[in-house]
Amino acid sequence: MNNSAGPLRPTKFAEHKLVSSILDGTYPPGSTLPAERALAGELGVTRPTLRETLKQMETEGWITIAHGKPTLVNDYLKTGGLGILSTLTRHKGYVPSAFVSHFLELRSALMPRMALFAVWEERDSLLAYLKEAEGLDETSEAYVTYDWGLHLILADLSGNPFYRMILNDFGEMYLHMGGMYFEEEAHRRESSAYYEALLEAVEAKDCNGASEVVRQTMEQASALWKSMVGT
Incomplete structure (x- = not known):
């Protein structure tokens, strides 16, 4: 609260x-x-x-x-739906590590498709956002804010409003967990490399390439989390 x-x-x-x-x-x-x-x-x-x-x-x-x-x-x-997801993410102290793992698996399934359609439908808007990564401050807050913003813009530009509605319920949890994740300089460097690789694919108008960059990054993040918490 x-x-x-x-x-x-x-x-x-x-x-x-x-x-x-x-x-x-x-x-x-x-x-x-x-x-x-x-x-x-x-x-x-x-x-x-x-x-x-x-x-x-x-x-x-x-x-x-x-x-x-x-x-x-x-x-x-x-028995619950998205309303329960939203409520659960506001009770961080009771969110089990498996819940985060399930979210990361869901993200791995959804985000590559969002990226594919975002490049196809709104390449210039995505390109403009990705170029902003070059000037990020070296702080956890700057990275987690930008990273979550990338999630949301991919959802918005995909043309499917349900993607954004699903992600909205995880925003508070993501900003909390991601804030801790980006305290590590190595994690910030990995994300910077991800943004650069995605930028290259978008500049090349490579929808499938952008989708693959996102897929690999999401799956690596999911595997890293599971190794950290032992799930």
């Missing part, structure tokens, strides 16, 4: 506390939540606020509400 953004609205406050309790095992999948009065007291919110929160969480797939029965905590990785 980012305190600089001010206090959370009551429903968001309740959601944050309740999701944290689900993720830390207080209310694991298959368990039931306390009765409304008790749960509202536990969370420190009014019962109307709790009802609104629970309805939203049911929509995302966290829980199942049944009239006259206790509220059931779902196996959210099976």
Whole structure:
């Protein structure tokens, strides 16, 4: 929770506390939540606020509400959608290393195709962005911001809006994890080489070559992460 953004609205406050309790095992999948009065007291919110929160969480797939029965905590990785992904990335302390590995695998599958169509559809716009890499400050913040921006521009220029919608849910997690990754000078050098190789392919109007550069880089990053965390 980012305190600089001010206090959370009551429903968001309740959601944050309740999701944290689900993720830390207080209310694991298959368990039931306390009765409304008790749960509202536990969370420190009014019962109307709790009802609104629970309805939203049911929509995302966290829980199942049944009239006259206790509220059931779902196996959210099976019942949830992109809304759950977005919520999970805001609870970094509970994101397992396997979750990051799964994201990197998804990225490896999607990004090469984004690159292919970005070069095909909007080569000049991509070229302009890649040339900005030449002036990057030697800081973790500069690199992670630029790198995530490259993800987003590839998604935007591909012409498929679903790519951007998927990536949006991972932005906060990526900036957090990537910030640590780019603390290493060697990782910044590797990424600089990636940007240069991609720039060369785009300048040559080589759609397939650009896609291959992205594919190799994404797969190498995924393998590196798995070796680091032992997954």
